[in-house]
Each structure stands twice: as C-alpha cells, then as structure tokens.
Amino acid sequence: MPVLTGAVPIATTTLSAIEQSKRLAAYTAVDKHILPEHKVIGIGSGSTVPYVVERIVAQGRELNKDRVFIPTGFQSKELIVMSNLNLGDVDQFPTIDVTIDGADEVDLDLNCIKGGGACHLREKVLAEAANTFIVVADYRKNAEYLGTNFTPGVPVEVVPFAYAQVLRKLRDVLGSPNATLRMAKAKAGPVVTDNSNFVIDAPFSREIMKDPSTILAKIKMLTGVVEVGLFCDMAQAAYFGNEDGSVTVKRKVESKVVEELILPS
Ligand SMILES: O=C(CO)[C@H](O)[C@H](O)COP(=O)(O)O
Known part of the structure; x- marks a missing residue:
C-alpha cells in the first residue's frame, strides 16, 4: 500500500478520538475533492458531515458565493442554511459535481451500508446524481465485508x-x-x-x-x-480517519480499488 504524507494537521481539542477521526476524514476529502471549479455540491447526512461543511465554509465566502449545496434531508438542509451557504434542490440541479456523505460501513470494493440515519433514499439520489461520490468515515466503518461492525442490518x-x-x-x-x-x-x-x-x-x-x-x-x-x-459500486473513493492521525484512502482506479495511507505531516 503506498504511504503518503500530508494528512491535514488538526489541533488536538477536547474531541474524542472517534470525533477527531471523523473530522480528519472529512477535512482530507474536502481538500482533495471540493475544488474551485465545483459549483454544485451534494451534502450527505450523519455526524461526520458537519465536519465536511465546516471545511467547505473554511474555503471562504469568495469560493462559496457561486456554489449551490444540495441536502440529503432535514439535517443537512439545516447545516447548509446555518452555515450561510446557498441552498438548492436536486430538481433544479439534477447533475451534481461532487457529493460527500458518511457511511455506516464500507467494504473492500467500496460498497456501503447507509441509512443508519434513515436518509438513504435521498442520499442515493444525490450519490447517483453526482459526477463524483465520496464517502467519509471514521476507522470503525472500514471493513472487509458489510455487516462486520455495523450489525443492525x-x-x-x-x-x-x-x-x-x-x-x-x-x-x-x-x-x-x-x-x-x-x-x-x-x-x-x-x-x-x-x-x-x-x-x-x-x-x-x-x-x-x-x-x-x-x-x-x-x-x-x-x-x-x-x-x-446498500450503495453498490457507487463511491469513487472512501476516506477513513484513523486513531493515529493518518487517513486510509480507498479509491477506484480503472474499476479496481487501490488503498493508500496518508500520514500526518
Ligand atoms: O447513511 C447515513 C444516514 O442515513 C449516514 O451517512 C450514516 O449513518 C453515517 O453516519 P455517521 O457519519 O454519523 O457515522
């Protein structure tokens, strides 16, 4: 597995190890995938996604003023509005540049279980509408097979x-x-x-x-x-924040999944 340096250095705060891992995954994914040319962005649901929005807001008003953000449900709609980002709907923007969302578990082939927050219908619509669908999660979600750690079904x-x-x-x-x-x-x-x-x-x-x-x-x-x-063959990449401050990245390259480790810089 290739090892890279440069995971986003994040100040240690009172956040728990799991929350820090979520934030690390979210920040790294935003830095790699939410680029200045991306104008229509899908925002998923769950407890990892607020860190996605936080990092997007940190890109600044200048970049965000011409962007539209599409929510996957009530929670992400509130997040978008409270962050003073422009709210849109998928009926106005049926093609999305990038959607970033959490997952309950991700397997070796980047198949995901989603819906722990009961938002999976809208999440799947925004994942399908996106040119690029990216998953962010903490290390507990990184599994060989679905149903390993996430057991409710x-x-x-x-x-x-x-x-x-x-x-x-x-x-x-x-x-x-x-x-x-x-x-x-x-x-x-x-x-x-x-x-x-x-x-x-x-x-x-x-x-x-x-x-x-x-x-x-x-x-x-x-x-x-x-x-x-079940989101099968939909994600292009998944970012997992690890306890040691590194980020495991799994991404599709010519329909194969390759894994990299980004070490803290
Ligand atoms: O699918 C979802 C909601 O329907 C969430 O993305 C999933 O439950 C992950 O949530 P969290 O980021 O809190 O672990």
Whole structure:
C-alpha cells in the first residue's frame, strides 16, 4: 500500500478520538475533492458531515458565493442554511459535481451500508446524481465485508401500508429472520423518514453480505420497498480517519480499488 504524507494537521481539542477521526476524514476529502471549479455540491447526512461543511465554509465566502449545496434531508438542509451557504434542490440541479456523505460501513470494493440515519433514499439520489461520490468515515466503518461492525442490518425504507408484508418477506423468503421495524427513540412508534415512510433493519448472514448487489436487487423487488441502504459500486473513493492521525484512502482506479495511507505531516 503506498504511504503518503500530508494528512491535514488538526489541533488536538477536547474531541474524542472517534470525533477527531471523523473530522480528519472529512477535512482530507474536502481538500482533495471540493475544488474551485465545483459549483454544485451534494451534502450527505450523519455526524461526520458537519465536519465536511465546516471545511467547505473554511474555503471562504469568495469560493462559496457561486456554489449551490444540495441536502440529503432535514439535517443537512439545516447545516447548509446555518452555515450561510446557498441552498438548492436536486430538481433544479439534477447533475451534481461532487457529493460527500458518511457511511455506516464500507467494504473492500467500496460498497456501503447507509441509512443508519434513515436518509438513504435521498442520499442515493444525490450519490447517483453526482459526477463524483465520496464517502467519509471514521476507522470503525472500514471493513472487509458489510455487516462486520455495523450489525443492525440493511436499512430498508418502505411505505407504511406495506411494512408488515415486506417484513414477512425479508424474514421468511430473503433470509433475514431478525429483520425488525425501526422504532423511534423519543416518540412512541416507528421512525418516520423525511419522505413519511418507515424503515426496516434487516441483518443478513456473512454469506449473503459477501455479494451485496444480489441481495440489494432482491430486496428492491419487494412491493412497497422505496429504497435499500446498500450503495453498490457507487463511491469513487472512501476516506477513513484513523486513531493515529493518518487517513486510509480507498479509491477506484480503472474499476479496481487501490488503498493508500496518508500520514500526518
Ligand atoms: O447513511 C447515513 C444516514 O442515513 C449516514 O451517512 C450514516 O449513518 C453515517 O453516519 P455517521 O457519519 O454519523 O457515522
């Protein structure tokens, strides 16, 4: 694996090691991929993405005044607005220069589980709309196979009317006996997405998760499923902040994934 120097030096603050790793990944990815010529930028969801926005804001008003930022949901919309960046929508800008988003887990081939924050429908739309889709995460998300460290399962967004039927099919037909409807934490009842749908979390065996595209296609065919939190063959690169201040970069080069380590400078 090639080893490079020059990971963004970040002052040690009171942030936990995991938060520092997220920030490192986000800052490094912004520095490499959000370039002056990029005018339409997709902003993902989760706890790593605020560091993405922080680094973009640090590029300065001059660069950002002509840019439009497209959110993947309520959280990123608020982030964009609160950061005084220009808010846009994917219907106005169906082609995005770069989308940067977090992930719940990323495998050796850059396939991802997403949807831990129930935003995966809009996240997938913005990933597909982007010329370049970049993932940022801390070291815990860097895995050989999906489902290794992220165990709740594959997030499946489903229309409420169909949830019981989809749950039954996931359990009895597709091989996820422990699939469950995601329940809200501070509200009685299920999580309701930004699109007014429910989410089912469906854990699958290692054997099934070794081939995420196949199970993605099968889940997507169930009537009532709106989107599946498996992003197969979509990311061009993933940046993982490590505990020691280095950044592991996995990127696609001619359809192969190559890995580099950027050491702190
Ligand atoms: O897919 C997502 C939300 O639906 C997030 O990107 C994913 O959950 C990662 O979040 P975090 O950056 O907090 O680890």
